[in-house]
Amino acid sequence: MAHPGHHSLKRPEFLFLKRVTLDEVPEDSLTRTAYQFWRGLIMEPALPARTDFKPEAVPRKVLPWVFLVDVIRAPDSTLDYRYRLNGTSNVSLVGRDPTGKLASEIFAKTERRFMLDSFNMTVQEKAPTFWVGAVPHDRIDQINIWRGLFPLASDRENIDHILGIAVPRPNETAT
Template sequence: MARPELYDFNRSTFLYAERISLEKLPDDSLVRQAHTFWRGLVEAPALPARSDFTPADIPRPVLPWLFLMEVLREPDGKLDYRYRLAGTSNVSVVSRDPTGRLASEIFKNGDRAFMLKSFDATVLEAEPTFWNAAVPHDRIEKIELWRGLFPLAEDRKTVDTLLGIAVPQSTWR
């Protein structure tokens, strides 16, 4: 497993990043599978809770691409996010493991504002959000990603955890 202190989390800026609808994702994408899993945990409009599932419940192809983030609410209303889990495939692709670190610490360059705003949108809307992005990569020219963020709430309303998935688009081509 990658050691985060060995890698420069400040090295890249998105080549592009845009919010998209669920319909723009390929039918067979792992992000769609993650969405189906998330929505199947509880009946809408209630939000699923982290306690509604175990790793064994997650579809096997999706599991290595997932990440879990705790939502941290500051007294001034600002939000931050602590990575609680990063799937092995996610860690392998980016050559770093963010587990235990704050999103505000990891993303320092132009990526920071976008990443925090995308997490904030998911929390504040209490709805899944979907993204299409490309980032430069150390070993290859770039990685194009599909990303989904899914809100979790122990009280079924107030988002306290984000379940996320970020998968290279080439994973299912």
């Protein structure tokens, strides 16, 4: 069922999402490659800034899967996220291009909570977060994914952008 004002695709709700550790992400996953790229932007323990991130420096095999969101802080301290950049494979994966839109505007109610909660955790913890999940797809029922969210902070402290990746994982039994 389509969600008016969100997107025109007819699709079911998110199937599941579970937070995992970096150790649970396979060595050969593009999510781990994206993490290594993010961590290489600046020496630990500092957080990279948006100015450290150059799309042309992203590994070629990773770039089509990444997305970049701006952290929007409302006066009441609630957070929202505006999509600034979306790789072509990421757009194909989710079936829409959210560039320029707020997460709160484009996702259906159940999707919105999942998206905002995972982004919020990354901002609050000031650290990358990793996820395994299954998302609906119109043509093949569902796609199993690995997802990584990597904070960027202009002042090296307060998160103002999140670099993310969502990539398909082999069809396997969800844990």
